[in-house]
Amino acid sequence: MAVTGYERNLPLERILGASRVTGQIELLVKWQGCDKLDLVPAKQLNQNNPQEVIEFYERRIIFESKGEKPYASKQEEPSNLSTQQNVQVKPNLTKTKQTQQKKESTRKRKRC
Numbered sequence: 001m002a003v004t005g006y007e008r009n010l011p012l013e014r015i016l017g018a019s020r021v022t023g024q025i026e027l028l029v030k031w032q033g034c035d036k037l038d039l040v041p042a043k044q045l046n047q048n049n050p051q052e053v054i055e056f057y058e059r060r061i062i063f064e065s066k067g068e069k070p071y072a073s074k075q076e077e078p079s080n081l082s083t084q085q086n087v088q089v090k091p092n093l094t095k096t097k098q099t100q101q102k103k104e105s106t107r108k109r110k111r112c
Contacts, residue, residue, distance in 0.1 A: 004033035004038045012049050015056040027056070
């Protein structure tokens with residue numbers, strides 16, 4: 001099994017996505033000060049960072065009201081709503097300024 005950021009004593013920066021390839025839910029995690037991403041079992045993240053896991057799921061939940069479409073605009077609507085088991089979730093990168101700041105900070109980060 002690969003060494004995760006927890007074993008390297010790195011703090012969690014953000015949860016980027018989810019997968020169920022191995023039969024269990026794994027979350028794609030970005031660690032602070034590190035360019036490497038890890039797939040971490042959801043159970044482990046639930047124990048170590050429960051609030052971040054809740055926030056991840058809250059950002060992706062879609063509520064429908066009676067008579068309303070589940071997506072407010074064409075831009076938010078996913079191109080493929082199939083029932084695949086392995087779904088990749090991409091973070092919302094619409095803010096140009098934040099994207100530029102992330103690129104600059106990435107250049108300064110160390111490899112781990």
